[in-house]
Amino acid sequence: MRYVEAMGKVDRSKREKLSxxxxxxxxxxxxxxxxxxxxxxxxIDAARGNMLSSENGLExxxxxxxxxxxxxxxxxxxxxxxxxxxxxxxxxxGK
Amino acid sequence: MVELRFGIEFVPMxxxxxxxxxxxxxxxxxxxxxWITDHYNNRNVYVSLTLVGxxxxxxxxxxxxxxxxxxxxxxxxxxxxxxNEVAPGRVICGIGVGDKTTLETVGxxxxxxxxxxxxxxxxxxxxxxxxxxxxxxxxxxxxGARFFFKxxxxxxxxxxxxxxxxxxxxxxxxxxxxxxxxxxxxxxxALRFVREGATRGGRTMDKVDVAVYTSFSMAEDPAKAxxxxxxxxxxxxxxAPHPLLxxxxxxxxxxxxxxxxxxxxxWKEAFGQVTxxxxxxxxxxxxxxxxxxxxxxxxRIGMTQFVAGSPLGPKIRESIRTFGxxxxxxxxxx
Numbered sequence: 001m002r003y004v005e006a007m008g009k010v011d012r013s014k015r016e017k018l019s020x021x022x023x024x025x026x027x028x029x030x031x032x033x034x035x036x037x038x039x040x041x042x043x044i045d046a047a048r049g050n051m052l053s054s055e056n057g058l059e060x061x062x063x064x065x066x067x068x069x070x071x072x073x074x075x076x077x078x079x080x081x082x083x084x085x086x087x088x089x090x091x092x093x094g095k
Numbered sequence: 096m097v098e099l100r101f102g103i104e105f106v107p108m109x110x111x112x113x114x115x116x117x118x119x120x121x122x123x124x125x126x127x128x129x130w131i132t133d134h135y136n137n138r139n140v141y142v143s144l145t146l147v148g149x150x151x152x153x154x155x156x157x158x159x160x161x162x163x164x165x166x167x168x169x170x171x172x173x174x175x176x177x178x179n180e181v182a183p184g185r186v187i188c189g190i191g192v193g194d195k196t197t198l199e200t201v202g203x204x205x206x207x208x209x210x211x212x213x214x215x216x217x218x219x220x221x222x223x224x225x226x227x228x229x230x231x232x233x234x235x236x237x238x239g240a241r242f243f244f245k246x247x248x249x250x251x252x253x254x255x256x257x258x259x260x261x262x263x264x265x266x267x268x269x270x271x272x273x274x275x276x277x278x279x280x281x282x283x284x285a286l287r288f289v290r291e292g293a294t295r296g297g298r299t300m301d302k303v304d305v306a307v308y309t310s311f312s313m314a315e316d317p318a319k320a321x322x323x324x325x326x327x328x329x330x331x332x333x334x335a336p337h338p339l340l341x342x343x344x345x346x347x348x349x350x351x352x353x354x355x356x357x358x359x360x361x362w363k364e365a366f367g368q369v370t371x372x373x374x375x376x377x378x379x380x381x382x383x384x385x386x387x388x389x390x391x392x393x394x395r396i397g398m399t400q401f402v403a404g405s406p407l408g409p410k411i412r413e414s415i416r417t418f419g420x421x422x423x424x425x426x427x428x429x
Contacts, residue, residue: 024413027412028411028412
């Protein structure tokens with residue numbers, strides 16, 4: 001879970017953007033069925049509380065992104081300006 | 096001055112959390128109503144609506160539309176009444192005759208459609224008002240059905256309509272009409288019948304919420320919007336009555352060919368035959384600017400609620416947010 005540490009290092013001003021990128025990735029994914037019911041509930045709760053750009057919210061989004069789009073998630077993070085996070089996520093996924 | 100409300104349609108073909116997140120985003124973006132379609136082959140409409148009701152505060156919600164053939168109207172009444180406990184005062188109910196092809200797959204025939212809708216509206220109103228139902232209708236007979244619980248407020252009933260008689264019935268008895276069309280000329284024609292019905296029912300048009308239920312696709316790149324709209328338009332063209340096709344200079348032969356392609360699962364071939372004229376006739380599609388102009392036009396001819404229906408765009412969340420940022424503020428009052 002070293003990507004969580006990398007996520008913690010993301011500048012606060014960029015967290016909203018990161019949250020948007022990840023949420024779009026998850027919602028546009030054709031693998032929605034892969035999301036576990038527990039993670040789906042956490043995602044909904046975080047969205048309801050407007051907490052998707054908090055550390056906890058981003059952790060949920062990263063976990064969901066890794067599960068639904070294991071290839072696309074690190075690639076998108078890299079191109080969108082989060083190389084360190086992309087690299088750590090890639091390691092966690094084992095790619 | 097034109098005052099518009101905005102609705103959005105979701106087809107619960109995705110897992111519940113996706114529909115729910117889109118609905119929550121719609122509330123944030125300023126939409127007034129969420130309509131969720133009711134087909135047995137997707138997720139259940141009331142499960143979806145209950146989740147939306149528990150996770151939103153303001154937005155109105157309801158089936159858009161259910162039908163009285165698959166679901167008896169007392170059960171629809173019970174469902175919307177129960178939903179009203181979850182989201183008090185925020186429930187709306189859309190009812191129509193349903194999709195013929197889908198009903199046929201379970202051996203259900205669309206019998207006496209006008210009577211079925213007329214009876215259903217009465218049953219839903221009587222049941223949800225608390226007085227119970229006693230009805231010897233042409234489609235339904237109900238003797239002394241009532242709930243063992245109270246419903247706190249009336250639930251508006253909208254009638255999904257496309258043909259002249261159903262449009263007229265909606266004008267006569269509906270709290271609203273959900274006009275299934277996207278083109279200005281079709282909506283102008285539809286409005287004639289709605290107005291006729293309202294007159295026959297001794298009502299003025301301010302008692303009828305004229306909701307236009309469109310096929311909507313929006314993107315900054317118009318080609319992407321068209322690509323997203325194409326499959327939906329192909330299905331609409333395949334099922335459209337010939338006079339309607341002819342009024343848009345679309346040949347019955349072209350529609351038949353698309354229909355055959357769909358029936359044989361040759362999607363690429365079927366969708367490849369969708370022309371720009373078909374997109375224009377059966378969807379509101381394009382850049383935010385183009386979509387805004389077309390919605391504005393509809394408001395000027397008497398629409399009071401615009402419903403953005405499937406596919407919404409190549410990226411649904413982006414479409415919802417763009418709609419909230421660039422269309423709703425401009426067209427809420429103009």
